[in-house]
Structures are given as C-alpha cells and as structure tokens.
Amino acid sequence: MTIDWNAFTPWSALGGGVLIGLAAAVFLLVNGRIAGISGVLGGLLQPRSGDIGWRLAFLIGLLVTPLLFMLVGQPQTVPIASGYGALILAGLLVGLGTRLGSGCTSGHGVCGISRLSPRSLVATALFMLAGFATTLVVRHLLGM
Amino acid sequence: MSLFTALLAGVIFGIGLVISGMIFPAKVLGFLDLAGRWDPSLGLVMVGAIAAGSVAFAIARKRPRSALGFEIKLPANRQIDRRLIAGSLLFGVGWGIAGLCPGPALVDLGTGQFKPVVFFVALLLGMGLFEWLNRRWGG
Numbered sequence: 001m002t003i004d005w006n007a008f009t010p011w012s013a014l015g016g017g018v019l020i021g022l023a024a025a026v027f028l029l030v031n032g033r034i035a036g037i038s039g040v041l042g043g044l045l046q047p048r049s050g051d052i053g054w055r056l057a058f059l060i061g062l063l064v065t066p067l068l069f070m071l072v073g074q075p076q077t078v079p080i081a082s083g084y085g086a087l088i089l090a091g092l093l094v095g096l097g098t099r100l101g102s103g104c105t106s107g108h109g110v111c112g113i114s115r116l117s118p119r120s121l122v123a124t125a126l127f128m129l130a131g132f133a134t135t136l137v138v139r140h141l142l143g144m
Numbered sequence: 145m146s147l148f149t150a151l152l153a154g155v156i157f158g159i160g161l162v163i164s165g166m167i168f169p170a171k172v173l174g175f176l177d178l179a180g181r182w183d184p185s186l187g188l189v190m191v192g193a194i195a196a197g198s199v200a201f202a203i204a205r206k207r208p209r210s211a212l213g214f215e216i217k218l219p220a221n222r223q224i225d226r227r228l229i230a231g232s233l234l235f236g237v238g239w240g241i242a243g244l245c246p247g248p249a250l251v252d253l254g255t256g257q258f259k260p261v262v263f264f265v266a267l268l269l270g271m272g273l274f275e276w277l278n279r280r281w282g283g
Contacts, residue, residue: 001178001179002181002182003181003183004174004181004182004183007171007174007181007183008183008185009185010184010185010188012164012165013164013165013185013187013192014188014189014191014192015163015192016160016162016165016166016192017160017164017188017189017190017191017192017193017195017196018160018192018193018196019156019159019160019164019192020156020157020161020164020189020192020193020196021160021192021194021195021198021200022156022196023153023154023155023156023157023160024193024200025196025197025200026153026156027153028200028210028216029200029203029204029211030153030212031146031210031212031214032209032212032214032215032216032217033214033217034218034219035153037247037250038246041246041250041271042274045268045271045272045275046275053146053147053150054150055150057148057150057151057154058150058154058157059250060151060154061150061151061154061156061158062154062155062157062158062247062250063154063158063250063251063253064155064158065154065155065158065159065162065251065254066158066162066251066255066256067254068155068158068159069162076162076167076255078169078252078255079169079170080169080242080244080252080260080263081169081170082169082241082243082259084259086241086242087242087244087259087262087263087266088262088263088266089238089241089266090238090239090241090242090244090263090266091238091244091249091262091264091265091266091267091269091270092266092267092269092270092273093234093237093238093241093270094244094245094246094249094267095238095266095267095268095269095270095271095272095273096234096271096273096274097230097231097232097233097234097235097236097237097238097270098231098235098245098246099231099271099274099275099278100230100231100234100274100277101227101228101229101231101232101234102219102221102228102231104246104247105239105245105246105247106157106245106247108232109190109193110190110193110194110197111197111201113194114193114194114198115198115201115204115205115218117219118222118224119221119222119223119224119228122224122229122232123231123232124232126229126232126236127232127233127235127239128236129236130232130233130235130236130237131236131237132176132240133236133240134236134239135178135179135240136177136178136179138240138241139177139179139180140179
C-alpha cells in the first residue's frame with residue numbers, strides 16, 4: 001500500500017465529516033430520528049400516513065445541496081467513471097443490501113457507531129471489507 | 145417546523161458530503177482501493193462524523209424526547225443475524241463497484257447529470273426487490 005498524498009484531503013475530510021455528524025445530531029435531537037439515508041428512503045416505499053413528510057424533507061435537503069452550491073457560484077459536476085451496466089448492478093446491490101442489512105454508511109457507519117451499536121459495528125466492518133475486496137477484484141484482477 | 149428542521153438536517157448533511165469530497169465516486173474508490181494508491185480521506189470523514197455524532201447520541205440517551213417534543217426513536221433490534229450480515233456484504237460489493245452509497249447518490253442526483261439517475265433508479269429497484277422478498281419471507 002502506498003498513500004496517495006496528492007489525493008489525500010485531511011482537513012476538508014474532517015470538516016465535512018463533522019458537518020455530517022452535526023446533521024445527524026440535529027436530526028436526532030430535534031426530529032428524534034436517525035439520519036440513516038437508506039432507511040429514510042426505504043420507508044417511503046411502504047408509505048404510512050404521518051410518516052412521509054419528514055422523510056421527504058430530509059431527502060429533498062440532500063437533493064437541493066448542489067443547487068445551493070450553484071447559487072453561491074460553486075456548481076458541482078461529478079465525474080462518474082462506471083459504465084451503465086456497472087451502475088445498474090451497483091445500484092441494485094446497494095438498494096437490496098442496505099434494506100436487507102437495515103442500513104448504509106450513514107445509518108450504521110455514522111449513527112450506529114456513534115451510539116456503539118454492536119450490530120452497526122459488525123455491519124460497518126462487513127461492508128467496508130466487501131468494498132475493499134470488490135475494489136481489489138474490479139481494479140486489480142479484472143483491470144477495469 | 146419539524147419539516148423545516150428535517151430539510152435543514154438534509155442540507156447540512158449534503159454540504160458535509162460535498163465539502164468532504166464524498167460525492168465523488170473516484171474519492172470513495174480511492175479509499176476502498178487498498179492495493180493501489182490509497183486515499184485515507186474517507187476514514188477521516190468517518191472520524192469527524194462519529195466525533196460529532198457521539199456527543200448527540202450521548203445526549204439522546206439521557207432524554208426520551210427531542211427538542212420539538214418527538215419521541216427519540218432508537219433502533220431496538222440487537223440481533224446480529226443472517227440478514228444483517230448478508231445485506232451488509234451485498235451493499236459493500238455494490239459500493240465497491242461504483243463508489244456510490246445512498247447519501248452521495250442523492251446529492252449527485254441533484255447535479256442534474258444523467259448517470260446518477262441510472263444508479264438511483266437501480267437503487268430504488270433494489271429496495272423494491274427487498275420489499276418483495278421481505279413479503280415472501282413473511283417478515
């Protein structure tokens with residue numbers, strides 16, 4: 001392993017991370033909810049009355065973020081190298097996996113570890129390991 | 145009011161994802177690629193988020209109600225079961241293929257580009273597949 005010092009952005013990573021934790025704190029202490037994005041989104045697929053508005057509001061907040069950056073003169077463009085086949089396969093796996101495993105990077109990785117949930121510690125270790133292994137196979141064995 | 149604070153939480157979350165660079169699949173994959181040139185940034189994003197989140201959850205443990213008077217809902221399930229394990233592994237494989245997880249996928253969708261739409265529709269189909277399986281399994 002060699003560290004890519006040119007790509008490494010420690011301060012913006014830490015600062016952005018604190019904002020993510022702050023958002024989870026606001027959602028928890030003001031709305032009483034866990035900021036787990038797959039859970040918030042997944043709950044809309046089986047909508048129950050009185051349980052829709054807060055989910056939509058939170059997700060819309062994420063969705064309009066690039067618009068806000070554009071308004072302050074910092075439009076965001078995201079280069080995505082994956083082809084359509086890879087994006088469809090990845091999307092299906094992420095959708096199925098996060099619902100089956102009850103959480104993703106935010107719900108298990110940030111909120112779950114913050115409250116020292118054993119389930120979330122196991123989930124985070126497993127999706128990280130699977131992510132490391134998959135990247136190894138895709139990049140270095142398949143050479144994609 | 146609660147809708148506004150939910151929106152605000154979403155926006156702060158989104159700004160954190162943009163500033164940390166986590167909306168960029170290349171940056172996420174740079175972290176997951178241990179065998180290549182490794183970018184540790186995602187690890188520090190987790191450190192920052194968990195540091196701030198830990199304070200919030202420590203406060204939440206002492207109070208049953210939120211600032212707006214809602215019940216603070218913490219997950220009650222303690223079981224490390226096959227669903228948790230299989231689901232997390234499947235998610236990790238998908239994450240490793242494209243470098244996208246649900247939060248960044250939503251922010252990327254908001255840029256108006258086409259590829260995030262493809263990923264997001266597939267993600268919703270994957271979630272729909274879970275709902276279908278879940279009904280078949282009677283849970």
